[in-house]
Amino acid sequence: MKMYDAGKIIVGIIVFVTLITFPFWYNRGKAAPSPKPKLLTREKECVEPTPYMKTSHMRLLNEWRNSVVREGNRLYISSNGKKYSMNLANTSLSDSCMGCHSKKAEFCDQCHNYVGVKPYCWDCHIEPKEKR
């Protein structure tokens, strides 16, 4: 079998594969450090168990949002029967999300930046001023 322009084609393929795989071998062995959100909380437990909050806090917040805005509810009864007010960042209430997780930069942003998600909560809701 005869291959026309074999040299060019083979070199081309090698260059192409090298370029495509560049990010993989360039970053080999250098995994980005996993995020370490700091828990600066007063309470010992969140509204639901930690594993559930880790995986599903966004779903919970969506449910809260719909319940608050559309049904006018303000209290959430958690799976262990405790009542929490459904508040993201109300400074006059101590039991809002941000009342406990008081430093957004050291908690929320840690994981959100790592996985590259940009929740638009704070486009409208007002981020509480961080206490120094």
Next chain:
Amino acid sequence: MGVSRRNFLKIAGISLLGLGAKPAYDVFAGRDLPEFAQGEEAREAKRWAMVIDTRKCRDKDGCQDCILACHRAHNVPDVGNSRQEIKWIWTEPYENAFPNQEHEFLEETLKHRPVIVLCNHCDDPPCVRVCPTKATFKREDGIVMMDYHRCIGCRFCMAACPYGSRSFNWGDPRRAPKEKNPDFPTNPNFPTRTKGVVEKCNFCEERLVAGLLPACVEACKEKALIFGDLGNPDSDVRKVLRSHYTIRRKPGLGTGPAIYYIV
């Protein structure tokens, strides 16, 4: 003789069904639905409504207490451009507020009387009917509310509302001119809106749920704004409505406003 082929198949079939029972049960049992409850101090009503005594506004010409209180409570910026202004509660001259109820020879004081206008929280709100995403909806207690999370900024509601009670955010409210809004956002416990969203009066839903009266009602020193439950015959609004002649804005349109005016 063992089991016949026919019986074997029957038993096998039933056993298979049995295997499927557990997953099916799990699907229908599901995770317990989250439980919610109303706030403990929440004010409740069958139908919230307001009576506005415009005579008291006339006596205090140029008073802006209710407007300022509302706009501060809800982070409504002064965008400094009348074509893009955002207003939840504002004043209109009598003839503009009540276009079918004025005439050429109107009483002199009435003619130039500023009338406080806001969202009428209609019985049959046209804005709710046209909203394609159900961002605007009517609550059980009559409050016409907006879910800003859902608003796509199509402005159908603005075209539908016959009272001009809705404003569109042409720009980001947080970028409103600083010299006009030195301390914006004025209320950190109420969200601002974003660019491309329509907004309007919410009858201070967030204050009612905390057991307070609307910001405008509370701010009025003359007690010209009376707020209460239409469904309760002993409420303040019902008492005032019984003892005064009141009119509503554009009643002929059949929207059924819940804001009544003493003129």
